[in-house]
Amino acid sequence: MASYRVEMDRTMCISCGNCIESCPDIWEFADDGISSIKDPDSNGDVQIKYLDNLLCSVDAAERCPVLCIHVFEDDNELV
Ligand code: SF4
Structure with a gap:
Protein backbone atom coordinates (compact mmCIF):
# COMPACT_ATOMS: atom_id res chain seq x y z
CA MET A 1 0.00 0.00 0.00
CA ALA A 2 1.29 3.46 -0.92
CA SER A 3 2.68 5.45 1.99
CA TYR A 4 2.88 8.80 0.27
CA ARG A 5 0.34 11.14 -1.24
CA VAL A 6 0.87 14.15 -3.50
CA GLU A 7 -1.83 16.78 -3.83
CA MET A 8 -1.89 19.66 -6.27
CA ASP A 9 -4.46 22.45 -6.48
CA ARG A 10 -4.52 23.25 -10.20
CA THR A 11 -6.62 26.40 -9.63
CA MET A 12 -3.58 28.07 -8.01
CA CYS A 13 -0.99 27.07 -10.62
CA ILE A 14 0.69 29.91 -12.54
CA SER A 15 2.33 27.54 -15.06
CA CYS A 16 5.89 28.48 -14.10
CA GLY A 17 7.11 24.97 -14.95
CA ASN A 18 9.26 24.45 -11.86
CA CYS A 19 7.55 21.22 -10.84
CA ILE A 20 7.92 19.77 -14.33
CA GLU A 21 11.59 20.74 -14.44
CA SER A 22 12.20 19.29 -10.97
CA CYS A 23 10.09 16.19 -11.32
CA PRO A 24 9.07 15.18 -14.83
CA ASP A 25 8.30 11.68 -13.56
CA ILE A 26 5.18 13.07 -11.92
CA ASP A 59 11.75 18.97 -4.73
CA ALA A 60 8.79 19.94 -6.87
CA ALA A 61 6.70 21.05 -3.90
CA GLU A 62 9.54 23.10 -2.46
CA ARG A 63 10.05 24.91 -5.78
CA CYS A 64 6.41 25.78 -6.34
CA PRO A 65 6.14 29.58 -5.88
CA VAL A 66 2.44 29.49 -5.04
CA LEU A 67 2.65 26.47 -2.71
CA CYS A 68 -0.05 24.54 -4.48
CA ILE A 69 1.77 21.20 -4.18
CA HIS A 70 1.74 19.29 -0.91
CA VAL A 71 3.31 15.95 -0.05
CA PHE A 72 2.12 13.72 2.77
CA GLU A 73 3.55 10.62 4.43
CA ASP A 74 0.48 8.85 5.74
CA ASP A 75 -1.40 11.86 7.12
CA ASN A 76 1.67 13.91 8.02
CA GLU A 77 2.40 16.83 5.71
CA LEU A 78 6.07 16.79 4.66
CA VAL A 79 5.94 19.93 2.55
S1 SF4 B 1 5.64 24.77 -9.66
FE1 SF4 B 1 3.58 25.28 -8.93
S2 SF4 B 1 2.99 27.12 -10.08
FE2 SF4 B 1 4.76 26.23 -11.11
S3 SF4 B 1 3.87 24.93 -12.74
FE3 SF4 B 1 4.21 23.65 -10.94
S4 SF4 B 1 2.28 23.67 -9.79
FE4 SF4 B 1 2.24 25.38 -11.24
Whole structure:
Protein backbone atom coordinates (compact mmCIF):
# COMPACT_ATOMS: atom_id res chain seq x y z
CA MET A 1 0.00 0.00 0.00
CA ALA A 2 1.29 3.46 -0.92
CA SER A 3 2.68 5.45 1.99
CA TYR A 4 2.88 8.80 0.27
CA ARG A 5 0.34 11.14 -1.24
CA VAL A 6 0.87 14.15 -3.50
CA GLU A 7 -1.83 16.78 -3.83
CA MET A 8 -1.89 19.66 -6.27
CA ASP A 9 -4.46 22.45 -6.48
CA ARG A 10 -4.52 23.25 -10.20
CA THR A 11 -6.62 26.40 -9.63
CA MET A 12 -3.58 28.07 -8.01
CA CYS A 13 -0.99 27.07 -10.62
CA ILE A 14 0.69 29.91 -12.54
CA SER A 15 2.33 27.54 -15.06
CA CYS A 16 5.89 28.48 -14.10
CA GLY A 17 7.11 24.97 -14.95
CA ASN A 18 9.26 24.45 -11.86
CA CYS A 19 7.55 21.22 -10.84
CA ILE A 20 7.92 19.77 -14.33
CA GLU A 21 11.59 20.74 -14.44
CA SER A 22 12.20 19.29 -10.97
CA CYS A 23 10.09 16.19 -11.32
CA PRO A 24 9.07 15.18 -14.83
CA ASP A 25 8.30 11.68 -13.56
CA ILE A 26 5.18 13.07 -11.92
CA TRP A 27 4.27 16.39 -13.58
CA GLU A 28 3.62 17.54 -17.13
CA PHE A 29 1.84 20.43 -18.81
CA ALA A 30 -1.70 19.47 -19.74
CA ASP A 31 -3.46 20.63 -22.90
CA ASP A 32 -4.93 23.60 -21.00
CA GLY A 33 -1.40 24.93 -20.34
CA ILE A 34 -1.53 24.23 -16.63
CA SER A 35 0.73 21.75 -14.89
CA SER A 36 -0.88 18.42 -14.19
CA ILE A 37 -0.05 15.25 -12.26
CA LYS A 38 0.48 12.37 -14.66
CA ASP A 39 -2.06 9.59 -14.28
CA PRO A 40 -3.61 10.92 -11.04
CA ASP A 41 -5.62 8.69 -8.72
CA SER A 42 -8.13 11.50 -8.26
CA ASN A 43 -8.65 14.23 -10.84
CA GLY A 44 -10.29 17.64 -10.76
CA ASP A 45 -9.31 21.07 -9.45
CA VAL A 46 -7.30 19.19 -6.83
CA GLN A 47 -5.39 16.20 -8.13
CA ILE A 48 -4.18 13.41 -5.89
CA LYS A 49 -1.63 10.69 -6.58
CA TYR A 50 -0.51 7.92 -4.25
CA LEU A 51 3.16 6.92 -4.34
CA ASP A 52 5.22 4.06 -2.95
CA ASN A 53 8.21 6.36 -2.69
CA LEU A 54 8.71 10.09 -2.80
CA LEU A 55 10.63 10.20 -6.07
CA CYS A 56 11.27 13.91 -6.75
CA SER A 57 7.92 15.11 -5.37
CA VAL A 58 9.41 17.02 -2.43
CA ASP A 59 11.75 18.97 -4.73
CA ALA A 60 8.79 19.94 -6.87
CA ALA A 61 6.70 21.05 -3.90
CA GLU A 62 9.54 23.10 -2.46
CA ARG A 63 10.05 24.91 -5.78
CA CYS A 64 6.41 25.78 -6.34
CA PRO A 65 6.14 29.58 -5.88
CA VAL A 66 2.44 29.49 -5.04
CA LEU A 67 2.65 26.47 -2.71
CA CYS A 68 -0.05 24.54 -4.48
CA ILE A 69 1.77 21.20 -4.18
CA HIS A 70 1.74 19.29 -0.91
CA VAL A 71 3.31 15.95 -0.05
CA PHE A 72 2.12 13.72 2.77
CA GLU A 73 3.55 10.62 4.43
CA ASP A 74 0.48 8.85 5.74
CA ASP A 75 -1.40 11.86 7.12
CA ASN A 76 1.67 13.91 8.02
CA GLU A 77 2.40 16.83 5.71
CA LEU A 78 6.07 16.79 4.66
CA VAL A 79 5.94 19.93 2.55
S1 SF4 B 1 5.64 24.77 -9.66
FE1 SF4 B 1 3.58 25.28 -8.93
S2 SF4 B 1 2.99 27.12 -10.08
FE2 SF4 B 1 4.76 26.23 -11.11
S3 SF4 B 1 3.87 24.93 -12.74
FE3 SF4 B 1 4.21 23.65 -10.94
S4 SF4 B 1 2.28 23.67 -9.79
FE4 SF4 B 1 2.24 25.38 -11.24
